[in-house]
Amino acid sequence: MTDQGAKVNTRALALDFLLETVEKGGYSHVVMRGMLEKYQYLDKKERAFLTRLCEGTLERMLELDAIINRCSKVPVKKMKPVIRNLLRLSVYQLKYMDQIPDSAVCNEAVKMAQKKGFYSLKGFVNGVLRNIARELPDMKFEDLSIQYSTPKWIVDQWISEYGEEKATQMLADQYRDKPTTIRVNLSKISRDELAARLEEEGAQVQTVEEADCALAISGYDYLRALPSFREGLFQVQDVSSMKAALMADPREGDYCIDVCAAPGGKSLHLADLMHGTGMVEARDLTEYKVGLIEENIERTAAQNIRAVQMDATVLDEASVEKADVVLADIPCSGLGVLSKKTDLKYRMTQEQQAELVELQRKILSTVWQYVKPGGTLVYSTCTVHKEENEKNVEWFLENCPFILKEQIQMLPGVDTWDGFFIAKLERKRND
Numbered sequence: 001m002t003d004q005g006a007k008v009n010t011r012a013l014a015l016d017f018l019l020e021t022v023e024k025g026g027y028s029h030v031v032m033r034g035m036l037e038k039y040q041y042l043d044k045k046e047r048a049f050l051t052r053l054c055e056g057t058l059e060r061m062l063e064l065d066a067i068i069n070r071c072s073k074v075p076v077k078k079m080k081p082v083i084r085n086l087l088r089l090s091v092y093q094l095k096y097m098d099q100i101p102d103s104a105v106c107n108e109a110v111k112m113a114q115k116k117g118f119y120s121l122k123g124f125v126n127g128v129l130r131n132i133a134r135e136l137p138d139m140k141f142e143d144l145s146i147q148y149s150t151p152k153w154i155v156d157q158w159i160s161e162y163g164e165e166k167a168t169q170m171l172a173d174q175y176r177d178k179p180t181t182i183r184v185n186l187s188k189i190s191r192d193e194l195a196a197r198l199e200e201e202g203a204q205v206q207t208v209e210e211a212d213c214a215l216a217i218s219g220y221d222y223l224r225a226l227p228s229f230r231e232g233l234f235q236v237q238d239v240s241s242m243k244a245a246l247m248a249d250p251r252e253g254d255y256c257i258d259v260c261a262a263p264g265g266k267s268l269h270l271a272d273l274m275h276g277t278g279m280v281e282a283r284d285l286t287e288y289k290v291g292l293i294e295e296n297i298e299r300t301a302a303q304n305i306r307a308v309q310m311d312a313t314v315l316d317e318a319s320v321e322k323a324d325v326v327l328a329d330i331p332c333s334g335l336g337v338l339s340k341k342t343d344l345k346y347r348m349t350q351e352q353q354a355e356l357v358e359l360q361r362k363i364l365s366t367v368w369q370y371v372k373p374g375g376t377l378v379y380s381t382c383t384v385h386k387e388e389n390e391k392n393v394e395w396f397l398e399n400c401p402f403i404l405k406e407q408i409q410m411l412p413g414v415d416t417w418d419g420f421f422i423a424k425l426e427r428k429r430n431d
């Protein structure tokens with residue numbers, strides 16, 4: 001029988017996904033992409049089940065472990081990797097997938113334990129899961145870190161920076177369903193025209209009031225299956241992130257440098273705002289990243305943008321005082337977009353955050369020099385961590401000849417869109 005003819009066990013695939021990510025350290029989006037490509041022939045419903053089971057189990061992992069630990073004599077940490085991940089994905093189904101009967105979850109898990117060669121642990125798996133199924137309705141956890149399955153250091157940092165009420169809203173936001181938002185390439189098509197095109201192509205479309213270039217879309221299968229995407233009429237982008245180029249507000253004919261540009265979302269937005277005039281130089285560190293920018297330039301056929309490989313920590317003498325606008329949308333801890341990056345919360349550490357602050361300051365202290373006197377520097381991150389945001393701006397203003405024009409911190413769950421920070425700075429005319 002061919003691979004395609006065989007019935008694929010989606011729960012077995014989900015177990016493989018967890019072993020690859022949680023146990024072997026693979027990036028969840030990479031492992032998921034590989035799996036969906038390999039099993040392209042799964043129908044839409046099976047793909048949706050698989051994606052939800054994998055991502056749901058991963059994003060709720062700390063809570064699932066706490067549930068298992070309450071009902072098992074062997075702690076999760078001491079279990080064999082196959083068994084602990086099998087239990088995790090089974091408990092996820094018991095707690096979060098109401099449409100699957102508890103008995104089916106337990107039976108499937110027992111069969112899978114046996115199939116994976118753990119015949120002697122069948123009874124253990126069955127016993128633990130049946131205990132959990134019984135006790136789950138009354139099980140409660142006070143600890144926010146467990147309730148929202150988010151490492152304690154992040155919970156503590158958010159409470160200390162924003163207070164418990166906002167921190168709780170931010171934690172809960174990870175689990176809120178959000179539409180995909182897109183930025184209309186207004187140089188090519190109006191928002192109303194694109195909305196009509198997308199509806200013809202089978203997507204559901206809603207207008208986003210907050211930005212006149214934004215739409216929210218749902219109900220489509222693949223992005224690349226939409227002709228309007230292939231024609232470069234829009235870019236997937238969160239509304240918060242659209243505000244960076246809007247705040248930079250380039251004029252026609254400006255020269256803009258985006259020092260950390262891949263995959264090019266904000267650079268293309270700058271180019272669009274200049275209606276094909278001027279030039280955006282979209283830089284990034286590696287050839288691979290520059291390739292991603294080039295792909296997007298090609299798809300949108302924008303003429304006033306070029307991609308260049310360059311390290312933002314090294315001064316480019318030729319650019320000194322050449323740019324009207326410099327955009328520094330730099331590497332950060334990403335804690336404003338946890339809902340989009342399932343495993344980031346388990347990977348990020350406070351040590352890495354501190355290293356990132358150093359890198360951010362190194363980049364800022366280099367690239368400000370490209371701004372012409374009177375020109376604009378926009379600094380942005382997709383995190384909510386104050387050291388990387390407001391504190392960096394304070395440090396910058398103490399050390400570099402700029403005036404702060406405007407600064408916003410958007411918080412996930414408190415504001416409508418992704419967590420994002422943007423500061424607009426103007427270079428003094430006489431340093």
Ligand SMILES: C[S@@+](CC[C@H](N)C(=O)[O-])C[C@H]1O[C@@H](n2cnc3c(N)ncnc32)[C@H](O)[C@@H]1O
Nearest residue numbers: 260261262263264265266284285311312329331
């Ligand atoms: C937040 S992402 C940029 C997202 C992009 N602005 C957009 O809107 O599509 C940060 C980027 O910084 C790049 N980067 C990291 N270190 C860099 C360096 N030393 N020089 C230039 N780019 C760097 C990363 O490769 C990554 O693509």
